[in-house]
Amino acid sequence: MAKPYVIGIDMGGTNTVFGIVDARGNVIASNSIKTAKHSDFNDYIDELHTELSRLIKEAGAEDKINGIGIGAPNGNYYTGLIDQAPNLPWPSPIPLAEMVTKKFGIPCLITNDANAAAIGEMTYGVARGMKDFIMITLGTGVGSGIVVNGQMVYGHDGFAGELGHVIVKRSNGRQCGCGRTGCLEAYCSATGVARTAREFLELRKEPSKLRDYDVETITSKDVYDCAIAGDQLAKEIFEYTGTILGEALADFTAFSSPEAFVLFGGLTKSGDLIMNPVKEAFDRNVLGIYKGKVKILISELKESDAAVLGASALGWEVKE
Numbered sequence: 001m002a003k004p005y006v007i008g009i010d011m012g013g014t015n016t017v018f019g020i021v022d023a024r025g026n027v028i029a030s031n032s033i034k035t036a037k038h039s040d041f042n043d044y045i046d047e048l049h050t051e052l053s054r055l056i057k058e059a060g061a062e063d064k065i066n067g068i069g070i071g072a073p074n075g076n077y078y079t080g081l082i083d084q085a086p087n088l089p090w091p092s093p094i095p096l097a098e099m100v101t102k103k104f105g106i107p108c109l110i111t112n113d114a115n116a117a118a119i120g121e122m123t124y125g126v127a128r129g130m131k132d133f134i135m136i137t138l139g140t141g142v143g144s145g146i147v148v149n150g151q152m153v154y155g156h157d158g159f160a161g162e163l164g165h166v167i168v169k170r171s172n173g174r175q176c177g178c179g180r181t182g183c184l185e186a187y188c189s190a191t192g193v194a195r196t197a198r199e200f201l202e203l204r205k206e207p208s209k210l211r212d213y214d215v216e217t218i219t220s221k222d223v224y225d226c227a228i229a230g231d232q233l234a235k236e237i238f239e240y241t242g243t244i245l246g247e248a249l250a251d252f253t254a255f256s257s258p259e260a261f262v263l264f265g266g267l268t269k270s271g272d273l274i275m276n277p278v279k280e281a282f283d284r285n286v287l288g289i290y291k292g293k294v295k296i297l298i299s300e301l302k303e304s305d306a307a308v309l310g311a312s313a314l315g316w317e318v319k320e
Contacts, residue, residue: 002066003063003064003066004064005021005028005061005064005065005066006020006067006068006315006316007019007067007068007312008069008071008308008309008311009048009052009069009070009072010113010116010307010308010311011035011070011071011073011075011113012035012113013035013073013085013087013140014034014036015034015035016032016034016035017030017031017032017307018032018048018051018052018055018308019308020055020056021309021312021315025124025309027305027308028061029058029059029061030055030308031051033048038089041090041094044090048100048103052104065106065315066315066318067106067107067108067109067314067317068100068101068107068108068109068314068315068318069109069110069116069310069313069318070096070108070110071111071114071115071116071308071310072085072096072112072113073086073087073112073113074112074159075096075112075113076111076158076159077109077110077111077112077154078154078158079093079158080096080097080108080109081093081094081095081096081097082110086177086178087141096110097110107318108318109317111311111314112143112145112161113137113307114143114144114145115154115161115310116307116310117135117145117264117306118133118135118145118146118262118310119145119309119310119311119313119314120301120307120309120313121262121264121306121310123309123313124305125262125299125301125306126297126298126300127147127297130147130260131149132147132148132149132256132257132259133258133260133261134147134252134258134260134261134262135262136163136245136249136261136263136264138188138245138263138264138265138267139189139190139265139267140191141164141191142164142183142184142185142189144163144164146161146163146256147258148256163184163252164183165183165185166184166251167182167183167184168182168183168187168247168248169181170182173186174186174187174192184248187244188241188244188245188248188267190219190266193220193223193237193267194218194219194220194222196237196240196241197237198218200233200236200240201233202215206232206233208226208231209226210222210223210226210233220266223237224238224269227273228273238277240277241267241274242273242275243277243278243280243281245274245278245281246277246281246282246283246285247281247282247285249282249296250282250284250285250287251285253294254287254290257293257294258294259293259294259295260294260296261294261295261297262299263275263278263296264298264301264306265303266303268299275296279296282294
């Protein structure tokens, strides 16, 4: 008889959020630790074990965990390794699934964090019932999870679906954290919005509320606040960002003809400021045979839930 709970872990570069999840997708208890404070991976695993074990005990779930699923940057479903994740402080490759399995005595599977979010959206969110959709996560970076015929697309090596690193500016593109230039992530992430703000403020001379901020530490939230207050330059930054994203989604449509794109992450909180230019640019650029067929949706799941729930779904797949 299957045990009644699984663990879902969302490992980010700054924080790691984890939860105990039942078969109906209810997160019955959750907590988090700081990822970035650990320079040694073994120390990170030790704290994760301590805090998660405490949570399991408090929930009365000891000996009731079927499996552990983890969504992690560059997490490989096939090998259980994290490989060359640019925002983690530890040398690669990291044998995450093996070490967690040994530490907890519970079988573990891992996947890319954006794939985990896609699984969560397909199981519990706006993509329920969809067999073909693409999840785009708009946070510090740009991630993606591609679902075709109801199955995650992993590719032959486990690393399929890095749409954030499709090059959208072939000439004079921005340097990306991956080492290349012109990637979508360099323009359409939260950090990309801040970079656009710095560029606009340098190149343009008109008055703007953004000039009241320290240009070196300006954030996407600052740009949003100014745009909501009616600042024209801030609005144009969102229009520029949304246009690039919409053009990219039009190109991605030709790859798998998705029923929908589901956008998730902090940047989606900008609402119409980002969504209107995304949809307008998409409609202008999508191939004619796809016009009117593809929805662009915002995730309805809470910020942490999609990745935690998606990762937890892997916990039902594990085999002893």
